Amino acid sequence: MQIKPHLPLLALGLATALTGCATTAPVRYAGLDSAAQLHVNPDRRDNRIPYRYNDRADSKRYGLVLLEPVAVYAGPDAQFGKVPLPERQALADYMQVEFEAALGKAFQLTNVAGPDTLRIKLTLTGAKASKKFLAAASRFDIGGGSYNLVQSIRGKEGAMSGSVTYAVEVYDAQSGRLLDAYVSKQYPNAMNVKANIGALSASKKGIQLGAEELVATLAKTRAR
Numbered sequence: 001m002q003i004k005p006h007l008p009l010l011a012l013g014l015a016t017a018l019t020g021c022a023t024t025a026p027v028r029y030a031g032l033d034s035a036a037q038l039h040v041n042p043d044r045r046d047n048r049i050p051y052r053y054n055d056r057a058d059s060k061r062y063g064l065v066l067l068e069p070v071a072v073y074a075g076p077d078a079q080f081g082k083v084p085l086p087e088r089q090a091l092a093d094y095m096q097v098e099f100e101a102a103l104g105k106a107f108q109l110t111n112v113a114g115p116d117t118l119r120i121k122l123t124l125t126g127a128k129a130s131k132k133f134l135a136a137a138s139r140f141d142i143g144g145g146s147y148n149l150v151q152s153i154r155g156k157e158g159a160m161s162g163s164v165t166y167a168v169e170v171y172d173a174q175s176g177r178l179l180d181a182y183v184s185k186q187y188p189n190a191m192n193v194k195a196n197i198g199a200l201s202a203s204k205k206g207i208q209l210g211a212e213e214l215v216a217t218l219a220k221t222r223a224r
Contacts, residue, residue, distance in 0.1 A: 050185070054179070187206050
């Protein structure tokens, strides 16, 4: 005799799991060079960038970018959870490739801190792996599907989904003046099942989105 699961109990169990996997917000990482200058982002619509600094300098003259090697944050307030060190470094390497490719479409890349050059420092500060089973199941179950649909519409993080957090610091390459800095948390759309198939696939998708966001941000400041 086959015993069918009791749907209310199933939904309750999934809801409990969703609650137990609440998302973790990024912090103002104390070990960043720009930590003292970072403040709560006044644009509350931008939920992916909770902390920001911008000196509103004229950025039109900058046509070159010097991208430093991506650093893996080692401070006590890092948010890597159970992601092991080798995988953190692998994400940093992936981040280097993706950001370099995105920046190369809008700027001339250089290794020289010359005039009219932006020096960009990227620091990987955290990552969360997707839950192997529940990441996909929560999108279709009675409780999880509706939750992630709402999260998708709001542009918020999905249940059981992975993510990546990092810091961006943009300097005038010659003077060392800090022009822009922010902490960001990126993740795929809550209904994007494909982006959560691998443990760190969502983190990689977040890195791709973050690279696009940085280029869009720099383009916006140059257009002012």
